Amino acid sequence: MKVLVADDSGTMRKIIVRNLQAIGITDVTEAADGAEAVARFKPGEFQLVLTDWNMPNKSGPDVVREIRAMDAGVPVVMVTTEAEKSRVLQAIQAGVSDYLIKPFTSETLRQKVERLCGAATQA
């Protein structure tokens, strides 16, 4: 299983990668901004995308829209502090599959990943 993680914070990328490794996902591609995330995404290559909202060059919702245009089925999770109702609605309209609000626990991330990808996390 291959995952794309987009966040401009190196710390947050490391936290997410650590949590993914803890549930057996080691094939992770990192992107340090929105434009890099879209450039690295290839349809069919990734089984999950985790993206931040506030990033340079391209925002999270723009990343989601562009990935959705390339691959309608890949699960995309917005990982962000943007928890206002209007923001959540905006993310849903952009096409997110789920929403993970920072701060989050390892357990919450694990549950989201397993719900979206199921047994794939064991592969």
Place this chain on the structure above:
Amino acid sequence: MKAEHINPFLASMVSVFDTMLGCKLTRGNPYVKNAVQPEHEISGVIGLSGRAKGVVVLSLCREAALSATEALLGERPPEINGEVADAVGELTNIVAGNAKAKLEYLNLSVSLPTVVAGKWHTIEFPKSVLPICIPFDCDWGPVAMMVGLVEQASPSEAAQATGLVLQPNMAAQA
């Protein structure tokens, strides 16, 4: 500074330290911060703008900064370095972002975090902002949060206060 403004930051600080770092904070007594010098050695700073403007500062002693980075990344940095600065910046970002979501009516935006380290560093708040400092204690030593936030009058409120009559613009007339 209104209590309804400071409480979301306080709750966010306690929640972020507990959830992300597994660290329980004990709150001290808040006080008005007149000096421009933060409480501790390393500070994460974030600006807030929207229907209110202000600054949030997360200030950590050296041991707390190193231990928080270790809790986040799984490895203890040997000294205050770029990795620690990035971790403190991200913590500040999450504290501010989480509080912002509870102040939806202010329609706040947060700036990118800036991190300042060194024993004698200073941070300037906007002139109209009187920051409140909330000290905390934890197993890693003292940490503190400073919040200064003032509501901005909307254009119609400002016009009312000055007796100014606002004319609708061409776009609104069309």
